[in-house]
Amino acid sequence: MKFERYGLGMLKGMSVTIRHMFRHPTVNQYPEQRLNISRRNRGNELIWSRERCTGCATCAKTCPQGAIEIITATNAEDNKYEVEKYQVDTGYCIQCGLCVEACPYDALFMGYSYERARYRRGELVQSDDELLESPERPASGYFHPDIAEKLPEQTLLIDKITEKRE
């Protein structure tokens, strides 16, 4: 005799819901609480190293979105390119990481940023010095295991959601 058909299934469901009521909620309250970001995260901002960049524009060629714009000038004395302008339109960036993988001189890294929403399209464009690495914009370990190894061990879970109280 299957009692699920005699109202027991309903009671089972109700016991499930009441047990959920006394569990910790699984949501987090975004602006105050943030989930941990993976140390190999592909964020929405590129970290660019001016020293290592040779201006070969491999990144610009691989970018499926054409989001990277690079203008170089020839330096005949040192026999090399000089980067005049390095510009990334993060509005077009799909965070595929191909540019980072393609860079032959390890001059490009992904960042951790995911808050690139802006009011105007022009503000989405980052160029030159904005792209440099800084304490606020650390380089992610994506495609760079050496960087990832140095970052501390982490869990992507938050142990306990606590309610934000005024």
Added chain:
Amino acid sequence: MTVPELVISNVSMAYTPPDWPGGYWWHWLFFSVVLIGFMLTMVIIAIYIERRGLGRMQSRLGPNRTGPFGVLQMVADVIKVLLKENIVPDKADKLVHWLAPIVAFVPVALIFAVIPFQNGALLADLNIGILFIVAVSSLTTLGVFMAGWGSSNKYSLLGAMRNVAAVVSYEIPLALSIVGTLLVAGTMSLNGIVIAQDIPFILVQPLGFLIFFIAGCAEINRSPFDLMEADSEIVAGFHTEYSGMKFALFYLVEYAEAIAISAIITSLFLGGWRGPLLPPWLWFIVKTLIVFFVMVWTRVTLPRVRIDQLMALAWKFLLPLALINLFITAIQVLAWDNAVNWIAVVVNIVVMVVLILIWSKFFKLGWGRLEV
């Protein structure tokens, strides 16, 4: 064989001397103000319990920004909805559209007139109190149907039609399950019924309670019977075209109805204001909120039924069970001097279990598929 003694229902006379005009009018004024205040406060508490309880049961938090623990969220919502523009559709039946929220609201307010907060503390101790409730409570449907019709919106009309169908069907088991308690209590006054509950009627009339709870939920269109405002299929049903204060009134009606049904269940089955230690009115409020919480609990647990399941449940399941329950109760009342005894409790619980098992076996939808 003796018929149980009628419980004296006009105990309230000590509190409310009906001397015209002084005492009567003071009584009227006092309880009108108290009832309106009670209703609005309880609605706010109910919405808070519903949203928080719903959130927690779904592993969410629920509103928690406005005030400590989000208690002021409802106040903010009220202010928001008051300030909103009142939009009336072009092709709407303007008068009906305008009148519908009021027609829906008044009967709900009327229900509270006969609900006792403590011994004799009620606006009108009608000796036919529960009959009055049954008569008045279904009038809300008229308002809902007016809203559905007046909106000139097919979804609204669909929702309203569903509501009418549901209420007409569920009115019958609802009334029949009440009659069982009336037989046991021997009075129709709600205060009298509360006084008669030396053992809470939920134990004496378990099947009646179950039927009343289910039918009550269906009557006020709470989940899982909220077909009339099924958001996912007919976009909020009858109040799709309502905005601003008129929408607020419908919202108020929805929760005031839930509170009213909770209060009726409290009075009929849970011993109303009776209880140890706490003051009676507090017992009443606490019990009402507990019943409301169970409604929230069922809402969060059970998925919405289909319209044919809704009808089948009313006509094939609740109605026969209510009739059998009434029959058994009548025999018990005739057989025993006092039907409120512990033997009756045991007998009725056994009867309930057996009947539910048998009827679940019978209950079929469509072509013999068993879907309960």
